Amino acid sequence: MTHWADDEESLLAPVHWTRPHASTLPVTGAWRPGDPLGQRQFMQMAVDRPFVLEGGGQLRNITIAFETWGTLDADAGNAILVCHALTGDAHAAGPAGPGHPTPGWWDDLIGPGKVLDTERHFVVCANVLGGCQGSSGPASPRGDQPGHYGPNFPVVSVRDMVRTQAKLADALGIARWLAVVGGSMGGMQVLEWGVMYPGRSRALVSIATCLAATAQQIAWWSTGRRTIALDPNWRNGHYYDAPPGEGPHAGLALARMLSQITFRSDDVFTDRFGREVVEPLSGRFSMWQRFQVERYLEYQGDKLARRFDANSYLLLTKAMDLHDVARGRGGLAPALRRLAAPLLSVGVTSDVLYPQYQQREMVDGVSAVGGDATFHQIDSPHGHDAFLIEHVQMGEALGTFLTRIEKSTA
């Protein structure tokens, strides 16, 4: 009962899609002031004093874009924070539409009667600091001087993202989340929430993520960054004023094509594409003849280039490489000893990018220091992206865990 696509469009794409001419692509896929707001809400922070980043940079007048679903209870006890992955954004639920190029990335899990039940829960998702869908990032106007931050936006860590989310929680009147939930880079945020603010969540759900980026993960993301830097249209990060079609979409798209391979699996690629061709081999062989898998990857690359910003991609992949819950905390055990809430760690059988052993390691690590941690396995051929695809299994795991938390008195 394999289903292939994360959405219907990408299911059909490799068959019908034709690569557009680059000139139709914007220099950045970032949301920019003046674009349709969609469901975005905004919060300003660091207005009176600078926000000092873990890596030493400073920012003033930070905007965090976020969305909410449902109604916050009087005691603010029903709030759930959902943290997005690398190329996700605050639009975790709801349809595509003006301001939202894609439907919510977890639309099957968030809504009335769904596992994150917006008739009972108040769900919040914020675009991360350094992102490109409304929160302050490299594509944002600087404010203090003309132009955009571009490559001068300071390096952001997962801890910085979480600190902005804590300020958002303060502003929303949420002292303690019922749960903090996220996959991949979102799962890194979940772990940092647990360590940085142990009293501020009743439950943690981290999916397909790691305690610290491994050398192989750094290898993948760092080569993706070099792909963007190889694109002459990246212009050392100063491309925002380039003519339409002359942004670094080729580099960004290629970085995405590469990562898309690591997001899926050998089995699924074989099932879906095998050796099917786009341009037939029956005539003369040519260097740029494509197999279907190549068009699929081109489509995925193009899709991302339309809705993402190359400098944000650099920044957020770097944040993932820097992710290490032990850093500056005297080691892993002291860091994990800070966790106060039960942790559900979810892994995917076929995930080659964030392999299951990493999610088991975090359960072992938390258990070893006396914490409450459970491993749950998603059985799926879809690789890392299964957390965006296997809604039934994800929903069951989340639902069971949330029910346990809601029944507890902690």
Add this chain to the structure above:
Amino acid sequence: MTHWADDEESLLAPVHWTRPHASTLPVTGAWRPGDPLGQRQFMQMAVDRPFVLEGGGQLRNITIAFETWGTLDADAGNAILVCHALTGDAHAAGPAGPGHPTPGWWDDLIGPGKVLDTERHFVVCANVLGGCQGSSGPASPRGDQPGHYGPNFPVVSVRDMVRTQAKLADALGIARWLAVVGGSMGGMQVLEWGVMYPGRSRALVSIATCLAATAQQIAWWSTGRRTIALDPNWRNGHYYDAPPGEGPHAGLALARMLSQITFRSDDVFTDRFGREVVEPLSGRFSMWQRFQVERYLEYQGDKLARRFDANSYLLLTKAMDLHDVARGRGGLAPALRRLAAPLLSVGVTSDVLYPQYQQREMVDGVSAVGGDATFHQIDSPHGHDAFLIEHVQMGEALGTFLTRIEKSTA
């Protein structure tokens, strides 16, 4: 008892190596007429009439560079053909020296008293058609008109490579090889030798290879090609007359960095590099600060750019994507039914690029049509590259199989 490096240099590299300025790199790492010959011998073919390629192109005046070790018996019964992988070349054994930037890639297996015993065997290794170490390829002068073939070199298939090797065998007086042996792209050649010339080898040893490239393998190699094409210095393949330092080394090096991740393994990267840094994180975080694994990859990329040609990389990876022993033969079973020699298929436990199931599949496929095929597993953490590293295990597998063949009367 893990040992890391394929050679001592790369073991030390990530610690001591500093990225050179691009201007020190040649526009192509190809061997070119006038360069030191080293141990190369040359054979000319297609002098009187064109060599028609599987994909429809034609070539005249083809040069094949090769090396030999040992002495051919009077009955020419002791000849072993060794087929090289993507970035290998004819220098399978012997030290580095003028004309040979690296030591032989199988130097531990080929030589006096070694498993391919040059006191008893006559070992031959030819640079593939389309390669860049002396055989005709994109970096070669055209001959019929000024300049180099560049992107006009026709697409080459593994079958074309094997046909040039058969002509070389004819010229050397070798009617039948004692064995044809190779790993990765070399293993593809071994399989095609078995199907195309079933009477011309007594034994086949294919290592870490496949019957047909999978969608995932196509995905990896095709994105590598796009990395080269993204480099403005690739100039659509016309870079041979560019000034030194202005060749497509950045694109070629990045393609190598990416493939190097797939050649090795998560475990070995973790053991060797973990989260060690080159530029320390203690100061301000910066976007281009590197972890050790990044420097290791940069070193591997740089090393390849010095001894390889970007257009050859395009051509040979395309040949690997096109590899499909069933193509044009009425299916896999009819193709495999042609094999007449025993096949030893070797796989590596940790190979994620050419996973073991593919080497088992070919044994099952050959067995299913009544052929003689055996699977042998190399137990190694080193991933795909284990066939270049695990000399002891490779030697034992090869030695046992060759002894069996030499004792047989077939």
